[in-house]
Structures are given as structure tokens and as C-alpha cells.
Amino acid sequence: MTIDRRTLLKTALVASPMLVASRVLGLDGETAPSEKVRFGVVGLGGRGTYIATIVQQAKDCELVAVSDIYKPRLDAYLKNRSDWLKPYDDFRKMIETEKLDAVCCETATHQRAWVAIHAMALGANAYIEKPMALTIKEGRAIADAAKKLGRVTQVGTQQRSLPLCRWACEQVANGAIGKVKTVLVPNFVGPNVFPDDDPKYALDPKDCEPWWDVWTNQAKLRKCCPEVQYNWSNWGDYDAGGLCFGVSGWGTHSFDQMQMAIGTSLVGPSQIILEEPCTIQDSGKFTNRPYSEDETGAEYYSMAKVKGPRAKMKMLFPNGVEARFELDGDRGPGLGCIVVGDKGKLEINRHKVASNPKEIAASLPEEARNTRDETVYHIENFAECIKTKKKCNADIEIGQRSTTICELVNIVRACAPVGEVIYWNSEKEEFDNLPEGNKRLARPRREGWELPTV
Numbered sequence: 001m002t003i004d005r006r007t008l009l010k011t012a013l014v015a016s017p018m019l020v021a022s023r024v025l026g027l028d029g030e031t032a033p034s035e036k037v038r039f040g041v042v043g044l045g046g047r048g049t050y051i052a053t054i055v056q057q058a059k060d061c062e063l064v065a066v067s068d069i070y071k072p073r074l075d076a077y078l079k080n081r082s083d084w085l086k087p088y089d090d091f092r093k094m095i096e097t098e099k100l101d102a103v104c105c106e107t108a109t110h111q112r113a114w115v116a117i118h119a120m121a122l123g124a125n126a127y128i129e130k131p132m133a134l135t136i137k138e139g140r141a142i143a144d145a146a147k148k149l150g151r152v153t154q155v156g157t158q159q160r161s162l163p164l165c166r167w168a169c170e171q172v173a174n175g176a177i178g179k180v181k182t183v184l185v186p187n188f189v190g191p192n193v194f195p196d197d198d199p200k201y202a203l204d205p206k207d208c209e210p211w212w213d214v215w216t217n218q219a220k221l222r223k224c225c226p227e228v229q230y231n232w233s234n235w236g237d238y239d240a241g242g243l244c245f246g247v248s249g250w251g252t253h254s255f256d257q258m259q260m261a262i263g264t265s266l267v268g269p270s271q272i273i274l275e276e277p278c279t280i281q282d283s284g285k286f287t288n289r290p291y292s293e294d295e296t297g298a299e300y301y302s303m304a305k306v307k308g309p310r311a312k313m314k315m316l317f318p319n320g321v322e323a324r325f326e327l328d329g330d331r332g333p334g335l336g337c338i339v340v341g342d343k344g345k346l347e348i349n350r351h352k353v354a355s356n357p358k359e360i361a362a363s364l365p366e367e368a369r370n371t372r373d374e375t376v377y378h379i380e381n382f383a384e385c386i387k388t389k390k391k392c393n394a395d396i397e398i399g400q401r402s403t404t405i406c407e408l409v410n411i412v413r414a415c416a417p418v419g420e421v422i423y424w425n426s427e428k429e430e431f432d433n434l435p436e437g438n439k440r441l442a443r444p445r446r447e448g449w450e451l452p453t454v
């Protein structure tokens with residue numbers, strides 16, 4: 001008979017209860033170690049260090065170990081923490097050694113599918129930063145692996161767990177604005193094409209350091225430089241649209257909020273229409289302007305104006321709702337959406353709602369207000385579902401649908417004729433009438449960095 005860690009700890013505590021402190025027994029409001037979810041974090045960039053902090057704040061969670069392939073970053077994080085936190089340069093060894101319950105995959109986008117599937121294959125449940133994958137096929141591979149292995153998954157679209165956002169979506173579902181006709185989201189910029197014609201980025205494989213080979217993962221091997229290592233989100237080889245007002249940065253949140261609000265979390269659009277040629281444009285940020293009573297205001301637009309591929313489009317969902325990707329950066333909720341019904345509209349912007357009629361937003365109850373760090377709710381939901389084996393608020397299948405919309409935006413902009421109705425089969429996850437688009441559902445992976453088979 002195999003005895004798991006929690007059972008073993010419980011047995012030991014029962015055998016000698018007088019020899020342990022109350023916090024170990026879980027008295028005085030403390031959670032016993034046997035009931036805490038043991039976490040490891042992979043990737044210690046800005047987002048990874050933030051998530052590590054959140055895990056330490058979250059109920060019933062314990063940060064046990066961290067991993068990063070770049071030693072200077074790992075060493076910097078361990079300063080003043082090395083007496084209690086275990087470091088690893090290989091996340092696979094971290095999972096095997098520490099017998100972790102959960103791993104937070106906080107790497108660059110192009111690495112996440114490879115990391116997530118390895119982590120789940122090694123026995124860990126996976127919290128996967130958004131966007132959860134670089135391509136639609138990659139996302140499907142993660143989802144299929146999670147299902148086959150029986151792992152609990154949470155994708156990092158934390159609005160799914162925020163009380164305010166959940167309340168707002170309930171108002172839409174309960175008919176507060178009548179029958180939903182339209183939903184508006186920003187027209188986010190997409191990724192740029194890396195300048196491979198510049199010889200300064202060339203790298204001979206024999207001169208490649210081992211850690212840089214791991215970092216490059218599936219992508220083309222280039223010289224290690226700030227344009228790649230620290231600005232990877234600008235380039236299509238590594239991400240789908242950047243951090244600032246980009247398709248996969250803020251866009252993932254906005255599209256996921258849209259999916260949640262209009263009731264299409266587990267399906268995709270059926271029709272897509274590109275309304276104008278895709279050109280290099282700025283993000284549409286203008287001088288601050290006064291906002292009307294039925295707007296939340298652009299709270300997240302403190303970053304500088306950015307440029308990238310941009311074009312307006314429409315998507316039609318099976319329930320008849322039309323999504324319009326058209327808002328500029330100075331209006332509308334960059335991290336949410338505007339839902340329009342035949343009796344009014346509701347704007348959801350993560351920490352604020354606005355409505356017309358205004359009575360809807362005014363009825364927000366105290367218990368629906370966000371009172372804690374926005375990601376604590378999400379990590380705690382993940383930890384609770386690991387214990388109960390229930391599906392998380394942003395389960396991998398939900399994450400796959402929202403991430404797919406990011407990729408559909410980029411693909412349609414890249415190869416669809418303007419004005420033509422493009423049919424998307426969300427069940428098969430392929431286009432019915434865009435062969436060039438189907439070629440972009442996956443990408444060739446560098447030899448040696450194929451996704452693991454489970």
C-alpha cells in the first residue's frame with residue numbers, strides 16, 4: 001500500500017500530539033502543514049516573483065521551491081530567502097525532489113506548453129500564466145495532457161475569480177441589460193516580426209550556452225541580447241502581442257472577460273470578418289479625456305503608446321452575439337469589455353463597473369467588491385480545487401478558448417481577405433475556408449524541443 005504525504009503527516013501527528021506546536025496541528029486558526037498545497041514557481045521574471053509573493057499570501061498555500069535557468073536571476077531572488085526557500089535550475093528536478101502539489105508556469109510564452117506538460121507528467125497540478133500557449137495546437141496539447149493525466153489546471157486570467165467581475169457577469173446572465181446583442185473590446189496591437197536579416201542576432205549553435213538553449217526552447221536560436229531575453233513579448237516568435245495594449249498581454253484578459261460575460265466560455269466564434277487591412281498603427285492612445293457616467297475610465301493605460309499590427313474585425317458567436325474588436329486605447333476597458341443589450345449596457349473593467357442605466361452598477365453589493373490582491377482569489381481557487389478535484393474558475397479548456405481568440409485575431413489579420421466571412425469550427429479548432437490560416441495553427445519546433453508525449 002502506498003501512503004501519500006498528507007496521510008503520513010496526519011498519522012504522525014495523531015501518534016504524538018503532545019510533542020508538536022498548535023500551528024502544526026492546525027489549531028488557533030492555522031492550517032496544518034499536511035493540509036497546505038505545496039507550490040513551486042518556474043520562472044522568476046517580474047510576473048514570476050509576483051506570483052511567488054501571492055502564493056505566500058494565499059490561504060492554505062506554501063511556497064516550497066523556485067526554479068530559473070538564469071543563475072543571476074535565481075541568485076538575486078534568493079537573497080535573504082536562501083535559509084528557507086529551495087532553489088533549482090531545472091524545474092523537473094524541483095518537482096521530483098520536492099514532491100510538489102502545484103507548479104506555477106511563469107516562463108516566457110513560447111516555453112509554457114513545454115513546461116506545463118512536463119510538470120503535469122511529473123505529477124504536479126499546473127497554474128499556467130496567460131497567454132497559456134504560443135499557438136492553438138499547443139494549447140490543445142496542454143488541455144489534452146491535463147485531461148489524460150487528471151491534473152487540476154488554472155490559467156492566469158484572474159478576473160474569473162474576482163468578486164466584482166463574477167457579479168457583473170451574473171447581472172448580464174440574469175437579464176439586467178436585456179438580450180445581449182453586441183460586445184465591444186479594444187483593437188489591440190499584435191506582435192512584430194523579428195529582424196532576422198540583421199547579422200548581429202546570428203548565433204552559431206556551438207557557441208550557445210546551455211541555459212540559453214533551454215530559454216530559446218522551440219524558437220529559432222538567436223544571439224542572447226536584451227531585444228530577445230527581456231523584450232521577447234514584442235516578437236511573434238515568442239508571444240502573440242506584447243504586454244502593453246497587446247493582443248496576448250491585456251487582450252487575453254479582455255477576451256476572457258468577454259467570453260465570461262456573454263456565456264461562451266467553452267466555445268469559440270463561428271464567423272470572423274476582417275474589416276480593414278492590417279497595418280502598423282499605434283495603440284490609439286490619445287490625450288486623457290473626460291469620461292461619461294456609463295464608462296469606467298481607462299485605469300490601466302499609464303504605459304506609453306505602442307505600435308504594432310492592428311486592424312478592426314468582428315466575430316459572431318453561436319449564441320448570436322457579435323463581438324466588435326474596435327475600441328481605441330483611450331476609451332473602453334482595456335482589461336474587460338462593454339456588453340450591450342436591448343435594455344442597456346454594462347462595462348466591466350476588472351475593479352470597476354459602469355452601466356446605462358446607472359442603477360445597475362449602483363446596485364453593486366459590498367460582498368462583490370474586490371478587497372484583496374486581484375490574484376490571491378485566483379491562487380486560492382486553484383489550491384481549493386486541488387484539494388476537491390473540482391474544475392477551477394479558469395480551467396484549461398476555458399483558457400484554451402480565450403487564448404484561441406488571441407491567435408484568431410493575429411491569424412485573420414495576417415491572411416484573411418478584407419470583408420470576407422471566415423468560418424471557424426470551434427469543435428475541430430480549424431478554419432473551414434481559410435487554408436492559409438490552418439497552416440498557422442501550429443509551428444515547426446526546433447529539433448530537441450518537441451512537446452512531451454503523455
